[in-house]
Amino acid sequence: MRSFSVNLGKRSYPIWIGTELVGCSEVYAPYLKKQVMVVTNETVAPLYLETVERALINWKPQSVILPDGEEYKTLEILESIFTALLTARFDRHCTLLALGGGVIGDITGFAAASYQRGVDFIQVPTTLLAQVDSSVGGKTGVNHRLGKNMIGAFHQPKLVVADILSLNTLDDRQFSAGLAEIIKIALVRDAPFFEWLEENLPKLQSRDPEVLTFAIERACRNKAEIVVEDERESGLRALLNLGHTFGHAIETGLGYGTWLHGEAVAAGIAMASDLSYRLGWMGKLEVDRVLSLLDRAGLPQRAPAKMTPKSFLDLMAVDKKISGGSIRFVLLQTIGQGLVTADVPSNLLQNTLETCRECEGLA
Amino acid sequence: MRSFSVNLGKRSYPIWIGTELVGCSEVYAPYLKKQVMVVTNETVAPLYLETVERALINWKPQSVILPDGEEYKTLEILESIFTALLTARFDRHCTLLALGGGVIGDITGFAAASYQRGVDFIQVPTTLLAQVDSSVGGKTGVNHRLGKNMIGAFHQPKLVVADILSLNTLDDRQFSAGLAEIIKIALVRDAPFFEWLEENLPKLQSRDPEVLTFAIERACRNKAEIVVEDERESGLRALLNLGHTFGHAIETGLGYGTWLHGEAVAAGIAMASDLSYRLGWMGKLEVDRVLSLLDRAGLPQRAPAKMTPKSFLDLMAVDKKISGGSIRFVLLQTIGQGLVTADVPSNLLQNTLETCRECEGLA
Numbered sequence: 178m179r180s181f182s183v184n185l186g187k188r189s190y191p192i193w194i195g196t197e198l199v200g201c202s203e204v205y206a207p208y209l210k211k212q213v214m215v216v217t218n219e220t221v222a223p224l225y226l227e228t229v230e231r232a233l234i235n236w237k238p239q240s241v242i243l244p245d246g247e248e249y250k251t252l253e254i255l256e257s258i259f260t261a262l263l264t265a266r267f268d269r270h271c272t273l274l275a276l277g278g279g280v281i282g283d284i285t286g287f288a289a290a291s292y293q294r295g296v297d298f299i300q301v302p303t304t305l306l307a308q309v310d311s312s313v314g315g316k317t318g319v320n321h322r323l324g325k326n327m328i329g330a331f332h333q334p335k336l337v338v339a340d341i342l343s344l345n346t347l348d349d350r351q352f353s354a355g356l357a358e359i360i361k362i363a364l365v366r367d368a369p370f371f372e373w374l375e376e377n378l379p380k381l382q383s384r385d386p387e388v389l390t391f392a393i394e395r396a397c398r399n400k401a402e403i404v405v406e407d408e409r410e411s412g413l414r415a416l417l418n419l420g421h422t423f424g425h426a427i428e429t430g431l432g433y434g435t436w437l438h439g440e441a442v443a444a445g446i447a448m449a450s451d452l453s454y455r456l457g458w459m460g461k462l463e464v465d466r467v468l469s470l471l472d473r474a475g476l477p478q479r480a481p482a483k484m485t486p487k488s489f490l491d492l493m494a495v496d497k498k499i500s501g502g503s504i505r506f507v508l509l510q511t512i513g514q515g516l517v518t519a520d521v522p523s524n525l526l527q528n529t530l531e532t533c534r535e536c537e538g539l540a
Numbered sequence: 541m542r543s544f545s546v547n548l549g550k551r552s553y554p555i556w557i558g559t560e561l562v563g564c565s566e567v568y569a570p571y572l573k574k575q576v577m578v579v580t581n582e583t584v585a586p587l588y589l590e591t592v593e594r595a596l597i598n599w600k601p602q603s604v605i606l607p608d609g610e611e612y613k614t615l616e617i618l619e620s621i622f623t624a625l626l627t628a629r630f631d632r633h634c635t636l637l638a639l640g641g642g643v644i645g646d647i648t649g650f651a652a653a654s655y656q657r658g659v660d661f662i663q664v665p666t667t668l669l670a671q672v673d674s675s676v677g678g679k680t681g682v683n684h685r686l687g688k689n690m691i692g693a694f695h696q697p698k699l700v701v702a703d704i705l706s707l708n709t710l711d712d713r714q715f716s717a718g719l720a721e722i723i724k725i726a727l728v729r730d731a732p733f734f735e736w737l738e739e740n741l742p743k744l745q746s747r748d749p750e751v752l753t754f755a756i757e758r759a760c761r762n763k764a765e766i767v768v769e770d771e772r773e774s775g776l777r778a779l780l781n782l783g784h785t786f787g788h789a790i791e792t793g794l795g796y797g798t799w800l801h802g803e804a805v806a807a808g809i810a811m812a813s814d815l816s817y818r819l820g821w822m823g824k825l826e827v828d829r830v831l832s833l834l835d836r837a838g839l840p841q842r843a844p845a846k847m848t849p850k851s852f853l854d855l856m857a858v859d860k861k862i863s864g865g866s867i868r869f870v871l872l873q874t875i876g877q878g879l880v881t882a883d884v885p886s887n888l889l890q891n892t893l894e895t896c897r898e899c900e901g902l903a
Contacts, residue, residue: 256615256684263686266857291654294681294692295772318657321619323626329657330693409658494629 179394183313183401185408188333192313192401194393196386198340199301200228202235205274208336210297212271213238216258216285218245221277221303224346229276229301238274239265243281247433250280250320252328258288272297272335278304278351279311279438283329286317290332300337304347305355306439308339309362309396314404314417320433324492325425331409339397341389353475354439356381357420359392360470361446362399365416368513370395375466378473416515419507420445423480426492430484436477443476448533453508455525463512479535486530542757546676546764548771551696555676555764557756559749561703562664563591565598568637571699573660575634576601579621579648581608584640584666587709592639592664601637602628606644610796613643613683615691621651635660635698641667641714642674642801646692649680653695663700667710668718669802671702672725672759677767677780683796687855688788694772702760704752716838717802719744720783722755723833724809725762728779731876733758738829741836779878782870783808786843789855793847799840806839811896816871818888826875842898849893 178195198204213236217226222242230238241261243254262271275285275298282300289298300312318329344352356378363371373395374381380388400417407414424445427436436444450467453459468478480489493504503519510516541558561567576599580589585605593601604624606617625634638648638661645663652661663675681692707715719741726734736758737744743751763780770777787808790799799807813830816822831841843852856867866882873879 252615252619259684259691260686263684263690291681291691291693293690294679294694316657318654321622321626323623327626327656328622328654330654331657 179390181394181398181401183333184405185333188315188408190333190335190337192337192339192397194308194339194341194390194397196340196342198338199225199303199343200232202232204338205232205299205336208272208297208299209233209236210270210272212236212265212267213274214262214265214267214271215240215274215276216243216281216288217241217276218243218281220245221281225276225303225343229274233274239267243284245280247280247320247428247438250284250433252319252321255284255288255291255319258284259292262288262292267292267296269293269296272299274299274301275312276301276303277307278302279307282307282312283317283326284319286315286332286334287319287329290317290330295332297335298332300334302337302339303343305344305352305393306358307355308344308393309355310358310400310417312337312339313397313400315408323429325429325433339393341386341393344384344389349475350437352382352384354437354443356474357439357443357446357471357476359396360467360474361419361442362396362417364446364467364509364512365419365507365515366403366513367395367399368511370399371470371512375470378470382474415505415517416507419509419515420449422493422504422506423448423489426489427480427484429492430488431481436481440477443471443474444478444480444533447471447478448480448529449506449508451533452506452521452525452529453510455528456508456521458508458510459512463509466512479533480530482535484534486527489530542753544757544761544764546696547768548696551678553696553698553700555700555702555760557671557702557704557753557760559703559705561701562588562666562706563595565595567701568595568662568699571635571660571662572596572599573633573635575599575628575630576637577625577628577630577634578603578637578639579606579644579651580604580639581606581644583608584644588639588666588706592637596637602630606647608643610643610683610791610801613647613796615682618647618651618654618682621647622655625651625655630655630659632656632659635662637662637664638675638697639664639666640670641665642670645670645675646680646689647682649678649695649697650682650692653680653693658695660698661695663697665700665702666706668707668715668756669721670718671707671756672718673721673763673780675700675702676760676763678771686792688792688796702756704749704756707747707752712838713800713803715745715747717800719837720802720806720809720834720839722759723830723837724782724805725759725780727809727830727872727875728782728870728878729766729876730758730762731874733762734833734875738833741833745837778868778880779870782872782878783812785856785867785869786811786852789852790843790847792855793851794844799844803840806834806837807841807843807896810834810841811843811892812869812871814896815869815884815888815892816873818891819871819884821871821873822875826872829875842896843893845898847897849890852893
């Protein structure tokens with residue numbers, strides 16, 4: 178069992194990583210207000226809801242079970258959480274507990290940010306993606322049909338509980354999607370971790386608890402360091418969007434839920450690497466290392482054929498990482514060193530968009 | 541023309557009060573980002589939208605016109621603002637301008653708080669109620685069918701522009717509703733202002749610009765002082781809810797938009813005065829002065845007959861001023877001195893709820 182703190186002054190919070198934490202009352206107790214609402218989905222509820230409810234028995238927890246999937250990360254589903262809270266007469270002195278993956282964490286966090294103008298929440302991420310990325314850092318929100326994560330708030334949790342055992346119930350596709358965010362964080366700021374991943378990927382994929390704990394802690398610590406320096410994404414934090422400008426376009430273009438977020442990010446990482454190579458930054462061998470690791474991790478290295486260069490450009494223009502009219506890209510100087518730039522010649526971008534697509538026949 | 545600052549450190553902002561400010565480019569210019577969206581409603585748009593757009597011409601402003609009324613302060617209407625912003629490809633470097641009354645200010649402020657996790661906004665209140673109360677202090681949000689203002693954020697504007705001339709187009713009922721919030725602020729912390737109101741009400745009602753400017757500035761300064769001491773309503777700020785616990789119950793119970801917010805607050809103030817008298821705090825003569833001023837201001841002094849004691853108790857239990865299971869009331873020690881208490885004997889509350897209702901026959 179490991180724990181460390183995200184140091185944000187009054188908004189600091191601990192992250193616990195280990196086994197059998199989900200059902201551990203002592204871990205939650207110091208962070209619970211008078212009333213507790215567990216927000217989860219129909220996939221996770223049968224697996225862990227009872228365990229969590231037992232751990233919280235003294236708080237007589239309520240629960241709300243949402244449909245599962247990115248396509249339900251909407252204002253409409255958000256409203257159903259408010260309805261549950263109001264029906265159960267929750268006041269401001271309450272805690273929401275997000276039990277599930279990134280979608281549950283994002284929507285529950287935004288519900289906590291907005292309910293009565295702000296109440297507490299706890300993240301209990303049950304997917305690898307949520308454990309290494311979305312549950313840390315306080316970004317919360319929902320999608321709009323015109324763009325992903327366009328509506329939301331910065332709202333830090335009071336506690337993050339990452340139980341490694343919950344990854345055992347994760348299917349391989351979901352697990353791979355989580356690996357995409359681990360690879361991402363290594364690429365933008367931690368070259369030794371990238372090398373470690375190249376070496377330890379098979380053990381990680383066999384879900385060895387020690388190796389998993391190491392990888393999750395390393396990813397979380399990296400992310401926490403960035404968040405501490407730039408809580409509200411005015412600069413540095415944008416690095417965490419490596420692969421996301423392309424990735425969000427893929428998710429929106431295909432319709433939410435067609436590709437998993439991590440899959441779209443993986444294709445986006447490959448595209449960002451390709452563009453970094455065209456700009457003369459990354460070497461060919463480095464790009465190959467990135468593509469090879471994505472491949473071994475069971476992740477796509479190309480955008481779907483359906484995503485034409487034009488559809489990418491249209492969708493990226495409404496993505497929130499636009500600034501001053503030009504699209505800002507997170508690219509790689511080298512493995513372990515990301516950078517943000519709006520200065521990308523359009524012909525190079527066009528080349529990347531044309532090259533990094535699956536063939537039409539394979540669509 | 542008067543101006544003063546709400547001192548909230550990095551989130552400080554000026555309030556301008558005067559005539560012909562709505563169309564004054566120089567007032568807005570220092571506070572505008574690259575893209576500007578004016579949010580207004582179908583009542584206000586024909587009166588002032590063109591003037592505002594002319595003042596902002598160098599920013600090529602976009603606009604979105606919402607239906608008018610408290611019943612449209614919903615997540616659904618909020619979403620239509622996001623749709624307008626995304627369709628016009630607004631990025632984070634934008635400013636929303638709320639042109640209208642309290643509903644427009646609240647919903648636009650929450651849209652600004654949530655769009656891409658937070659963008660700038662300016663309040664241009666065109667009703668007396670919004671000028672003296674809702675546009676100052678950063679409370680933003682929308683209603684839920686189970687409770688008023690249950691969903692929202694604290695998000696301070698960058699600028700508040702109160703143009704006295706816009707009050708000339710306000711009908712008497714709306715004007716009276718604004719007076720309710722002025723009377724409220726005087727009652728909780730400014731006895732000399734209450735006496736001034738008793739004396740100057742006729743001039744105020746004739747919309748004498750000098751008298752109006754004085755009253756608006758005095759109300760805003762009082763409110764700003766409270767907000768500076770307690771931005772996120774952990775204590776003192778609750779005083780501003782005098783009349784609101786009862787008032788929200790009336791609004792929700794009748795259906796949003798049946799009574800104006802200020803009318804419901806006026807009845808709530810009368811009820812809080814009655815309860816304060818029953819607790820032995822206010823004298824009978826003081827209560828009469830309150831009721832008399834409300835009466836002269838054209839405001840109700842009783843709840844509608846439809847609101848039974850039981851419906852009040854049910855609705856107040858979901859109101860956000862519940863704390864620790866008991867309802868917290870803002871009451872009056874005397875004129876000019878409010879206080880917050882949860883310690884109200886239920887028989888006295890019952891007496892107030894029974895007494896302060898219109899007769900069934902008048903419903």
